Amino acid sequence: MTQISYSKNALACFMASVIGLIVSLRIGKRFIPQIPYLVLIGLVILALLVTIVLITIRKRKGSLSPATTFAFWNAMLRYFIAMDMVMFGLQKIFHLQFAIPLGVLDNPFSSLDGEQLVWAFFGKYYAFTVIIASVQIISAVMLLFKRTSLLAVIVLLPILFNILLLDWFYNLGLVVNIYITLLTIAAVYLLLLDYGRLKEFFLTTGSLPANLENGLKKNALRLSAVFIPVILMAAYKFPATHPEIYGKYEVKSNPLQKQGAYGDSVLTKVFIDNADFVMEYGNYQKRWIGSYEYNNLSKQFKVTWRYPANLHDTLYATIQRGAGPGFKIVSGRMANKDIRIDIRKEN
Template identity: 25%
Template sequence: MTLLGSFFYKLFNSFGDVSFARLFTWIIAGMFIFSLVYSIYWHQKSKKEEFNSGVIHAFLRGVMRYFLAYQVSAYGFAKILKTQFGHVYMRDNTPIGELSGFDLTWNYFGHSYSFAVILGLLQIGGGVMLLFRRTTLLGTCILLPVMLNIVLINVFYDIATGAFINSIIITTGLLYLLLLRWPDIKPVLFKEVVIPPLRLSFAKPVLKLLVIGLAFYSIYRYVMAVPSSTFTGKWKIKEFKRNGKTVGENDWMNGAQNWCYIYIEDDGRISFCANPYVFEANRAWFGRYNYNANQKTFNVHFDGGTNNDTTKVKISNYNGKQMQWDTKVYDDTLKLKLVKE
């Protein structure tokens, strides 16, 4: 019983570390054990026809609806009252590349309180609908897409195990409530729509294939127009000479032109940053580039310049991990040695 209580405590404590969670998890643990014992008892009695199974089933379905309503509503209120997606100040100064999937998720959803409130209201509203028989199906249809999305986030962003298991339990319960109404739902989803027939039956399969094919081609064409570059990555400037003079390690504090890192992106974007510790967008130089393989040069167009302002960068000693740049930016002759990180 102790192990089971600990398991459920981790499960339900995921929406807030409150003392009530411990009491409630023990209640749920007791209900879980009771449901196992009672299901065996019910099965034995139903064999002897001593039970009104319809009434018992209706009662237990009601218990499930109330349980799910509590669970999803608690998560909804947690969002509104900021025990979920609350601001954590130490994350503000943590490089984004070092954030865990959990921290990234909390930062993303916590960025907009309005969005969190909308999610919370959807969960609370759906939970309220589960409390009434007439609106159970509508509440299930509202909550199921939300919960399926939460399950996927929990899986692929490494959210706490307790929260993941809890989302599985809630989603499974909602699926069960939905399948109970499957005879009513099936005709709505798969009923033949009665409209005047179009005499294009021979062309319909071609048109359907064409729609999906065009969707693929539009994205494929974009990908091919902006192919992946072998230079893509974060490059550290190991040696920087301007007009024959070496730029020192701490000179980045004296000017934004004393770069420490160059960031080359797949989409043809390039940026130059002086700060060796964090990327400072307000001091960085931005631009676009294209690579001339025949001349082994980068043609860089800095943002804010005219179309005729092209900085040509001669690349040498490139081996995938390091390279040398020789270029002229405005009136300065630059020689850079870069190492990929």
């Protein structure tokens, strides 16, 4: 039997205790709100300390071997991760996650925060939500059995890593971000417990057909999987980019325009990306949308409108720096009328 060192046991105890504490607090806070949060923290910490003390006493009496203690803490870690994954899955199925108020869904895209963007995207189709939840629940149940625990971790780890990236990049909150990071680290820890089996499975040398056994041929074949996409991307004609004018702008003044495109509306925003030039009159439902050509040297551009369908006049203009930081001046002609618009770039 492999000897389990004190440091390995300490690490296993630490991982199980931290994840157990966080999972218990997360579940208790949401589903047992009658218990004050500070009391809940105290009860969970007390339960963990009592468990650690009891195991330490039994170990000193000789009734528990280091290997048994090590197995116990790893089993507890799997138990708490499985409980959390089942809870996450059930919350998705019963609309406690990925649920966005209908009123929010009608708001402009730019007004949604990171959590609302993520939940609106993943929660658009309930069947998709159920599939994600089912994978979480099934892999969680597999994690509880020794024979299937490795496969469960292999399935769970990409899910957890994907959640980790979403939480950090879309800023779902510091507490949430730290929690999913710790949960992912715990899954990696469980995976590394089976490092020997993984090494044997993934790093053993397989046999190839005789005509591919030559090292040069094998390496050339491997490298072709990388170089062919690189060559194709290098030959692809990408759309032109114009970072000097790219952005969302607020209209500060438009003195020559007496009346907007929609009755008495006035021009309020201008959007310039790599393909479209958009002029907004009051809100996102009142927009002119066109494709444009831009000359970096002369600062001249030409906008051909696609929407509204009855708008056939082409805008010819230049865009120059304005009086202050972020300010620009758009000046030109459209429909035999002079146009001058002072705009300021928004963050």
